Amino acid sequence: MVHRRHPDSIVKYSGLFLLLFFLIGYILFPAMKTVETSLTANGGFSLVHYQDFFSSETARLPLVNSILLGLLSVFVCGGVGISLAFAIHFYEFPLRSIADKLLLLPLVMPGIIIVFAFVQLYGESGMVTKALQLLLKLESSPFALSGLPGILIIHAYTQYVYFYITVSIAIKQMDYSAIESASNLGASRRRVFCSIILPFLKPAIIAAAAMTFISGAGSFTAPSIIGGDFKVLTTQILLSKANNYMEIAATQVSLLTIISLLFFIIFRIYEAKSQFISSVKGVSFKPVIIVNPFTRIITHTIVWLVIGSILLPLATIILVSFVPSSSWMVNYFPQEFTIENYTETFSSSRKLQPFFNSTVMALLAAWVGLLVAIPSSFVIVKTKLKAKWLVELLTMLPWAIPASAIAINIINAFNKPSIFSLNEVLVGTSILLPLGYLVRTLPVVVKTLNVSFQNLNENYIEASKSLGGSSFYTFRKITIPILYPGIIAGFLLIFIRSIGEYTVSVFLYNASNKPLSIAMVNGIFEYNIGLAMAYGTMLIFLTFFLSSIMNMLLKRSPRKHAESQL
Amino acid sequence: MGTVVLENIEKWYGRTQACADINLCIENGHFFTFLGPSGCGKTTILRLIAGFIHPDRGSILLGDEDITSLAPEQRNVGMVFQNYALFPFMSVIENIEYGLKVQKRSKASIKQKAERYLAMVGLEGLEGRAVSDLSGGEQQRVAFARSLAIEPKVLLLDEPLSNLDARLRDNMRAELKRLQTQLGITTIFVTHDQTEALTMSDQIAVFDKGACIQTGSPEEVYQNPKNSFVAQFIGETNLLSVNSESAQQSTLAKKLLTATDSDGMHISIRPQTIRVSVEPNEEDYCLEGLVEDKSYNGLTTELSVRADDILFRSIQLSSTPSQETILVGQKVFISFSKSDLHILER
Ligand SMILES: Nc1ncnc2c1ncn2[C@@H]1O[C@H](COP(=O)(O)OP(=O)(O)OP(=O)(O)O)[C@@H](O)[C@H]1O
Ligand SMILES: [Mg+2]
Numbered sequence: 001m002v003h004r005r006h007p008d009s010i011v012k013y014s015g016l017f018l019l020l021f022f023l024i025g026y027i028l029f030p031a032m033k034t035v036e037t038s039l040t041a042n043g044g045f046s047l048v049h050y051q052d053f054f055s056s057e058t059a060r061l062p063l064v065n066s067i068l069l070g071l072l073s074v075f076v077c078g079g080v081g082i083s084l085a086f087a088i089h090f091y092e093f094p095l096r097s098i099a100d101k102l103l104l105l106p107l108v109m110p111g112i113i114i115v116f117a118f119v120q121l122y123g124e125s126g127m128v129t130k131a132l133q134l135l136l137k138l139e140s141s142p143f144a145l146s147g148l149p150g151i152l153i154i155h156a157y158t159q160y161v162y163f164y165i166t167v168s169i170a171i172k173q174m175d176y177s178a179i180e181s182a183s184n185l186g187a188s189r190r191r192v193f194c195s196i197i198l199p200f201l202k203p204a205i206i207a208a209a210a211m212t213f214i215s216g217a218g219s220f221t222a223p224s225i226i227g228g229d230f231k232v233l234t235t236q237i238l239l240s241k242a243n244n245y246m247e248i249a250a251t252q253v254s255l256l257t258i259i260s261l262l263f264f265i266i267f268r269i270y271e272a273k274s275q276f277i278s279s280v281k282g283v284s285f286k287p288v289i290i291v292n293p294f295t296r297i298i299t300h301t302i303v304w305l306v307i308g309s310i311l312l313p314l315a316t317i318i319l320v321s322f323v324p325s326s327s328w329m330v331n332y333f334p335q336e337f338t339i340e341n342y343t344e345t346f347s348s349s350r351k352l353q354p355f356f357n358s359t360v361m362a363l364l365a366a367w368v369g370l371l372v373a374i375p376s377s378f379v380i381v382k383t384k385l386k387a388k389w390l391v392e393l394l395t396m397l398p399w400a401i402p403a404s405a406i407a408i409n410i411i412n413a414f415n416k417p418s419i420f421s422l423n424e425v426l427v428g429t430s431i432l433l434p435l436g437y438l439v440r441t442l443p444v445v446v447k448t449l450n451v452s453f454q455n456l457n458e459n460y461i462e463a464s465k466s467l468g469g470s471s472f473y474t475f476r477k478i479t480i481p482i483l484y485p486g487i488i489a490g491f492l493l494i495f496i497r498s499i500g501e502y503t504v505s506v507f508l509y510n511a512s513n514k515p516l517s518i519a520m521v522n523g524i525f526e527y528n529i530g531l532a533m534a535y536g537t538m539l540i541f542l543t544f545f546l547s548s549i550m551n552m553l554l555k556r557s558p559r560k561h562a563e564s565q566l
Numbered sequence: 567m568g569t570v571v572l573e574n575i576e577k578w579y580g581r582t583q584a585c586a587d588i589n590l591c592i593e594n595g596h597f598f599t600f601l602g603p604s605g606c607g608k609t610t611i612l613r614l615i616a617g618f619i620h621p622d623r624g625s626i627l628l629g630d631e632d633i634t635s636l637a638p639e640q641r642n643v644g645m646v647f648q649n650y651a652l653f654p655f656m657s658v659i660e661n662i663e664y665g666l667k668v669q670k671r672s673k674a675s676i677k678q679k680a681e682r683y684l685a686m687v688g689l690e691g692l693e694g695r696a697v698s699d700l701s702g703g704e705q706q707r708v709a710f711a712r713s714l715a716i717e718p719k720v721l722l723l724d725e726p727l728s729n730l731d732a733r734l735r736d737n738m739r740a741e742l743k744r745l746q747t748q749l750g751i752t753t754i755f756v757t758h759d760q761t762e763a764l765t766m767s768d769q770i771a772v773f774d775k776g777a778c779i780q781t782g783s784p785e786e787v788y789q790n791p792k793n794s795f796v797a798q799f800i801g802e803t804n805l806l807s808v809n810s811e812s813a814q815q816s817t818l819a820k821k822l823l824t825a826t827d828s829d830g831m832h833i834s835i836r837p838q839t840i841r842v843s844v845e846p847n848e849e850d851y852c853l854e855g856l857v858e859d860k861s862y863n864g865l866t867t868e869l870s871v872r873a874d875d876i877l878f879r880s881i882q883l884s885s886t887p888s889q890e891t892i893l894v895g896q897k898v899f900i901s902f903s904k905s906d907l908h909i910l911e912r
Pocket of ligand 1: 582583602607609
């Protein structure tokens, strides 16, 4: 028996080595560095930072608050997301596909924009708040969007999407014959729901709960802007960092990460337990008609109101971008409109700089991200290498680490020279922020690309070759066309998620690469609201335009990508 | 020109041997079937011929040329995959034109050829359809047209009919055979369905555990199975194990043993050669037995009769006069002649 040696095995293994070097160096090593920092005092190993943390009531409270915020977010978002998924996908719904697209908008809109839109509408001097006050002739504002309830409202608005997407997909994949046969066996509607429908949806609900918990407990944007006295770990981490207490910041980050991972694992185990193998290929699901006309009209009205309230904040941003900043000093409601916010932005290179900075950094993150994500997906889907699980674990890890933690990890890793920083100190340079963007978006992109690689059946390539196509011809005509929608979509995904990103930006930006989101916040705090909203409007249109392209591309590929977009 | 010769082919996957010293000659223009149970290495040999994998030992000849180390795209061997592998982002006609475009023909000749093969498989009018909008049978036809359009020297088919439902499978079987005869193209067909193999092939090769057990025409393989594996795999059979031990328990075995003058063997008797009657007769072998089961299959009726402590299965035309009157539990006689016994290699 003759063994044939692969001549390309050197290429293969050096490629794998480079990939692992990157993943370990920029994902695992930074996380380890943070843990190490939190366990170091006076140059030696010590638990003192943890002891300090747990012995101080004021230090402990934000931890409790973060967990509370995570759990409450799960309930609020679960309620909103599951109800919407049922209203639109379980029951007959007019204009379903439009409603569906509009409901996915919060997924791509930068969080910071939504928070400001809410403040403009429902804040203490927001337009809706003041309108109500005048209408009801009240002495003071009827409510103020702040503290835990305020944060929860914003979370409900931005994070229901996880539940909405996963449950919608599960509903569409439900086996209709199981429901029919249960009714046929005489089960009541309530019983059908509990014994048939719920078990079908349970894995999806649990998966969404895991994601919502992690993003809720690790949320930074809403707590930092409207949190007020409600302090959570993420805002405390920024304080520690600003005061240069890096050991304390590291301790807080480690705790937050451990909690996220813990919940992630618990949910995963629970999800695995509720997973079932559906026996045979069932009858595909058909939406149910709501028979009672009254219930039907009420349901549809509520859904359209919700959709309206999703569009309202975006419309507000666009509207306010045409209002002169100075007029807010004297008026609660816009009186005059102008395009001076835009002319001002476009005529000053200093004011245009943030837009330019964010674009460059998002592009950089997207290019390098693809360079990492393509080989990662290839290894995960198409090879049987032993290191495959490691690649998968490392690319999925940032998913369970909150954004603020990713930022702190990067600072801890690169404030001293190491082989991963090519022996340079990188803190203070402009490279860290795009790196942060990249790490944060890597899991989503790898998941999207995994679907593309799964579509690339080996038989297509063999068929092409047996028809006479050379390797290069096959690559051009078969491999690329199958992969390219996923690749472009992955690129756009990193770009969209990075260009308006706020949390990582707050931690990692410096004077020379100030991004758009930071410029927006600065604009607000300098009462230059018009300018901030002009930035916001540009961001909305750019994101909207790019995500439309992305969805068009993903629709062209045979398998559904929606699931992997989370 | 389309003759395929495999010489001493061996292929290992790690420690499993997928092909063990295969020697085959597939004549030009023949419809040649690889038949065998799952995992016996049929696909592996097909992929060796297509060039997707290379043998660890031995050589493959196509016509006069040694193609053992040639890349798949240089072999001019067409292959139809079990899942068709139609390119999902191309239309029907683009799929068929794919191989022709590779050959850098003129636009007009590509168009003309593609249309000819589209018509040949009966899909005129579906040129612009997306392949995902076709039925299983139509996808199948596109896959054939795509492989035939490059006018390959050999056509390889890996269980192409297994994804179709029974009715469609029968139609496609006939159509495939018609196409093959019309074009006279050397065809290697993989299946584990014996009916498919018997009805379509010029030659059959029966495989077991990576080895080729027997080759021959359908009649040869059916009537003279080389061993008990082939006898059982192709067609129904009554298999008797005859040796000094069984001769002590069974009078039939004793009789067979003395008649054939050997010390141990397997004997195969096809069910349709066993007659069942109410009265004894003068055949070479005639045994008394009890009917244990009877099943009516339309044209034929199958009886299971226990005689001499062996369960014999007999299949006769339902119209045979005695068949109707015989009932389960009845005492009957089974008989068969010497010429219906097949002595097998062990
Ligand atoms: N890529 C591979 N790696 C390892 N073992 C393989 C590989 N391909 C096939 N084998 C093994 O080689 C043997 C023959 O496989 P092959 O696919 O040729 O069988 P087959 O006759 O086509 O079976 P089926 O009728 O199920 O398609 C099997 O034991 C199989 O497990
Ligand atoms: Mg096979």
